[in-house]
Amino acid sequence: MSESCLIAKLGRYVDLAEADRRVLARLEESEREYRKDQIVRRTGQPVEDLFVVKSGWVTSFSILEDGRRQLLRLFYPGDIVDLAEATMSHAQHDIKCITPAVLCPFPKAGLEPIFRRSPRLTALLFSMTVNEAGSLLDRIRAIGRFSAYERLCYLLLEVRARLSMTVSTVDEGFRLPLTQSDIADLLGLTNVYVSRTMTRIERDRLIRRQGNLVTILEPDRMREICEFRHIHEIDTSWFPQD
């Protein structure tokens, strides 16, 4: 059996029993390859499957009638796409792959054994969902009250923090596969203004860019600028012991 992304991710928070691992591994039994920009699911379609991201970046977004677009979330390897839709019979948002990706589809009902058999795993899944909601709150704060400059600092730190969970070399730079239009639609800006502002951030020597490779030169100063605190801890003290 190939390495399970979910087990890798959840295992960072709690020790997983062998039974837990088996349940999780079942969610990644089948896998499917997607091209860059390929649509995974469109708004209005029935939500039958959820997906574990095995590799690549995935996003969910919403498009208004006049074409305005808002990117809602970024999903990275180990994330489940889209737990937020699991309770809906029909999708509220579009989902597409930002990079070539491998996703593991599993039927919604695949969650049921987790809920039924492992209170501990359930608490963990619950906590991670709640944590993801926490990062949505951060983005609401950013979009609602930050200048473009602050928003971009925030986004770069957020991506870096997320990547540093699995990659140890973010200090030497990381690939940002998002176009400036994507970034704009994540942060409520326009591609033009993202370009201008990124250039300013680089001129201020907070970052360096080479193609889509971004190096954050002054993480501490950047953190002050957008009052960024990366807190994705999970308090497991109250978890059931099974």
Next chain:
Amino acid sequence: MSESCLIAKLGRYVDLAEADRRVLARLEESEREYRKDQIVRRTGQPVEDLFVVKSGWVTSFSILEDGRRQLLRLFYPGDIVDLAEATMSHAQHDIKCITPAVLCPFPKAGLEPIFRRSPRLTALLFSMTVNEAGSLLDRIRAIGRFSAYERLCYLLLEVRARLSMTVSTVDEGFRLPLTQSDIADLLGLTNVYVSRTMTRIERDRLIRRQGNLVTILEPDRMREICEFRHIHEIDTSWFPQD
């Protein structure tokens, strides 16, 4: 025993077994009164208790160093404040009462029996959390891509939809206990511009105002303006049967 808000809310989605009701009722055993504007918990304080809202409106918000403020969520009777912090050992946001309120504090560990004993209730709690994240996504879309006019239409419809779950008379108007500064901080605007825009919305005969009583005259036109679709259904088909 007095009426439980939680049971009332959750009972709208699934039939609750007697055991479920007992577990939920325990979360509302003690209650505490709060004044308007009273702080329930400040950023950085340890998160020991969660709260069931019994009456009143509660909000969580974040304040930047220079005073900028962003309201993050509104909690109504039957909601749990703040599940999103349950997994944190220390609070990330301030919580305060917008109106006089009665909250029922219970220790975080009070969730544990739910996870351990009732997979069905757990799935429901999970779904509601996910649904709340869904409304955060709606707000991200609103703040990120809507004009002030659209944002206000969206907020009024959102509040109305939420109130209509417990009150049948929203068509004849409802009280909006938020100040215009609160509304501004919810939507990423300023109180001045909220005032101007509310006046425009009223002049366009979409709403009528008398003090803080708001009547939505043309809900359908308003829904078109901000592409509002109130979907807070919960697909219970995959829930464990206990």
Next chain:
DNA sequence: CGAACAGTTGAGGCGCGTCAAACTTGGTGG
């Protein structure tokens, strides 16, 4: 009656959007 707070209105300014054109980059095929 007056203080404190919420809402309204006006004047002026700025941050970001829009439109458009040039430039850069990476992939493709001859």
Next chain:
DNA sequence: CCACCAAGTTTGACGCGCCTCAACTGTTCG
């Protein structure tokens, strides 16, 4: 290995939506 094209990025000129500051009005409650 270069020519070419499409996609993405940068830059400039200009405009507008929302912000800022400030004065005034209305309302509530001691």
